[in-house]
Amino acid sequence: MKVLIVFSGKYGSSQMYANRLVHAFGDGSQAVDAKQAKKTDLKEWDNIIVGGGVYMGKIPRSLKSFLKKGLKTLKNKKIGLFVCCASKAEDSHITEYFEKNFPSELVEKAVVKSAFPGGQVMNEKAGFVYKKMYEQMNKYSDEEINTYITDAVSAFSKK
Helix, strand or coil: CCEEEEEECCCCHHHHHHHHHHHHHCCCEEEEECCCHHHCCHHHCCEEEEEEECECCECCHHHHHHHHHHHHHHCCCEEEEEEEECCCCCCCHHHHHHHHHCCHHHHHHCCEEEEEECCCCCCCCCCHHHHHHHHHHCCCCHHHHHHHHHHHHHHHHHC
16 A cells, blocks of 8 residues: 655654554555655655644644645545644544644545654754653653554554
């Protein structure tokens, strides 16, 4: 199955989920940052998954730009959407994040919409204050987080 995963994020969670989804879907799948997605011909892909981190209730500008420019083509594809956020999957904000950040045509058409746990600083882009803040917020062990991530990606890919 040919699956393109377009992602955008600041601290590494979105890219990590995109890469795990590529692994889950196997050969023929590819992850690409939204900033480089304009070089990708969307017409070549059967399925497209789009997602990114939520910061102050909004997805990154590069992802919004990708969605706006590719909307006509995306509407004719099998679509999946995801957000990475510190909220839990059952949190009432999740529906709001999709409605406020993604075109309504895609939200309605999406085969799957999912929230993955974000709030992890997975690269060196974050400054000292952000790293310390995330350390204080993190109440789960690495093993618990890894199990949850694996289960969330597996459930998404099965849908």
